[in-house]
Amino acid sequence: MIVPSGIGKKRLSLLQDKVVLHGGRLVSSFEEEGRLTHVIVDDMLSIDGFKKYVEDEARVAGVPVLKTQWLSRCLAENAIIPLGEHQMFAMPKICPTVLVGTSLGHPHEEQTKEISINKDGFACAHASGMKTDNVNQLITEELGKLAKIYKNSNDHWRALTYERAINQIKKLPKPISSYEEAKVLHGIGPSLADKIWEIVEQGKLRKAEKLSEGEKVRTLELFTSIWGVGATTAELWYGMGLRNLNDVKTKAHLTHQQQIGLKCFDDLLERMSRAEAGEIAAVIRKAVEELCPGTQTFACGSYRRGKSTCGDVDVLVTHPDGVSHEGLFQPLLKKLKLSGFLTDDLMIQEQSTAQQKYLGVCKLHKENAKYRRLDIIVMPYGELAPALMYFTGSAHFNRSMRLLANKMGMSLSEHGLRAGVVRQGREKVNDGHLLETPTEASIFQHLGLEYRPPEDRDH
DNA sequence: ATCCAGACGGG
DNA sequence: CCCGTC
């Protein structure tokens, strides 16, 4: 008998199917007396909840009550394995107080005053897993498919959950082999554990397979891979009956960005080698140096995190004297365009605003060079550290760190770290005051985190 | 029930 | 303002 309380609907039916498949017999009511051999319950089911379900304890007298983990393992090994530690409660006994908990040793160095925030739930508090040893690649790939599908259809919170779960799984040193192992992880609930379980058992996700075949999903995927087209526009176009790039070119109203996106469509789908990213950054550095000696440039993004391929090149420009960065942008862009290096603009700073950002497309002067995305930001020297933090990422690392800052009554952006921020819900009521952040390390310090080099911020 | 990062440019 | 992007 499987007690359904706390076991997801889907997981329950999967377990039931499996039991039958393996020659087991499901008992669904207490009427079939004397034929009950094992009772399966969710790990978190309390003794009271259990008693309530069976109504009369005598009905299950002497029958072992086991965690779902026991059933999972029996099914995996195709044998009745020893009950041992899988026993939930031998019927006349009492319920163990806590079965799973976050009782791992907390090497906590919290400030003794104020409410301490447990940073274990924040990705920015942990090194990202090694790029080489993702032992759960199958799981992360399958979940990634669904994450992308949800993102493309504007269900971005669901997509966020999937991405967080994937990052969590990537850090694991050992393969996940059961529902229970997955469910314990922060950010993985019944639904995701369910899916992970299916991947482990079946080697794939039927839901992802089914959805990926659909015309809508495939079309949204195509449209959103155009630079400047997001889920909303893709859905709009799909609703208008557009189905391929030719439809889009001839029937849709295209922004300037989307026109460039289409022009460079194939090239921009690719990532470039780390070496090429270095060459592109060097072109900017040389031009900047010629225009204004002493100006500093940093290649950030995935390049600074040490990745072997880069989706684009992210260059941060600043000047140690604190003022020479002003007015540098226009001449720089002019120079790079004149040389034929910059081929198209995607976004240019409306001058006289704080942020100085350029997004565009460039091409090296080589045979068979491809169009590459290029991002340049010019920042005042006083904002160098927070700007480096921001532009180095990863995006998930930034979001995690900013969330932590938020929870601590602070606010982190590329411009600085502020304390004493007061919020009403999401709305800021008081901006608080700027903290001194001379280095990246100082930002970690303010947030009570151990410093992490760029390579370990790859979440 | 509410939050999930915070900022910028294009249109 | 909404959308898309970093």
Add this chain to the structure above:
DNA sequence: GGAT
């Protein structure tokens, strides 16, 4: 979807 998940955590609080």
